[in-house]
Amino acid sequence: NGTCLLASMGLQLNVTYSKRDNTTVSGLFSIDPSNTSATGSCGPQLVTLDLRSSRIHSLLFQFGMDPNTSQFFLQGIQLNMTVPDARDPTFQADNSSLRALQATIGNSYKCNAEERVEVTEAFSVNIFKVWVQAFQVQGDKFGSVEECQLDENSMLIPIAVGGALAGLVLIVLIAYLKG
Numbered sequence: 001n002g003t004c005l006l007a008s009m010g011l012q013l014n015v016t017y018s019k020r021d022n023t024t025v026s027g028l029f030s031i032d033p034s035n036t037s038a039t040g041s042c043g044p045q046l047v048t049l050d051l052r053s054s055r056i057h058s059l060l061f062q063f064g065m066d067p068n069t070s071q072f073f074l075q076g077i078q079l080n081m082t083v084p085d086a087r088d089p090t091f092q093a094d095n096s097s098l099r100a101l102q103a104t105i106g107n108s109y110k111c112n113a114e115e116r117v118e119v120t121e122a123f124s125v126n127i128f129k130v131w132v133q134a135f136q137v138q139g140d141k142f143g144s145v146e147e148c149q150l151d152e153n154s155m156l157i158p159i160a161v162g163g164a165l166a167g168l169v170l171i172v173l174i175a176y177l178k179g
Contacts, residue, residue, distance in 0.1 A: 003137045004042035005049055005063065006108070010128035013059075013079065015093075017086045017122065027083065029055070047072075047134045056081045062096065063134035065105060072134040073102040077119045093123035101132055103146040108133035111148030 011031040018024050036053045051059040062076035076096035083091045100117050103109035110131045117125045133142050 003140050005040060005047045005132070005134050006137055006140070006142055007049060007061075007130075007132045009130040009132065011051075011059075012126040012128075013056075013081070014116075014124045014126065015079075015081075015083060015091055015122065017083050017091055018088075019085055020087050022087070029081075031056070031059070046075075063101075063132075065135055070105050071102055072105050074098055074100040074117070074132075077117065077125060079119070079123060091123075093120045095119045101127075101130060103133070106136045106138075107144045107146050108142040109148070110142075110145045113148065115148065 013029040013031070014026060015029065016024060016026045031051065032053065036051050036056070038049060038051055040047065040049045045065055047063040049061040049063075051061075057080040058078065059081070060076070060078040061074060062078075063072055064075035065072045075098055076094065077098065078094035078096075080090070080092050082089050098117065098119070100115070101109045101111075108131060111127075112129050115127045115130065117127060119125060131142060131145075137143070
């Protein structure tokens with residue numbers, strides 16, 4: 001009873017398929033939120049988010065939990081979609097042994113950088129500006145944020161540049177005072 005998943009993200013699907021002329025191509029399909037419906041289900045160990053549109057019959061995200069570490073994570077993605085110019089227009093892929101978008105239960109996972117989740121050799125998902133929380137959602141609001149490693153690394157660059165500039169100013173000041 002209540003909300004068990006909050007999610008905000010941009011999605012692109014990278015699909016490799018054979019065309020009618022037997023050439024292999026990679027297609028990039030963006031998910032348009034205005035033409036996509038979302039449903040889901042809550043369970044004690046598994047939370048699902050199912051996205052559907054005219055082309056996508058089902059894009060299912062499964063979030064699991066590890067009670068030993070008190071963490072939730074994206075454990076599975078299933079895709080069933082139509083690719084009109086493919087030799088076989090129905091494309092299907094799934095993987096239920098992922099470990100992505102991981103955070104402590106009660107907290108939320110946030111990443112502004114683009115993340116690529118490899119589902120199969122022929123299918124991967126680009127996730128942009130993700131903010132997700134599964135299980136123990138209080139008051140329909142995101143909990144404390146746990147940022148991804150990519151965002152933390154992007155903060156090191158401005159700190160390093162600022163430190164280098166401060167050191168340079170200090171050297172110039174000492175040279176000026178000595179001169």
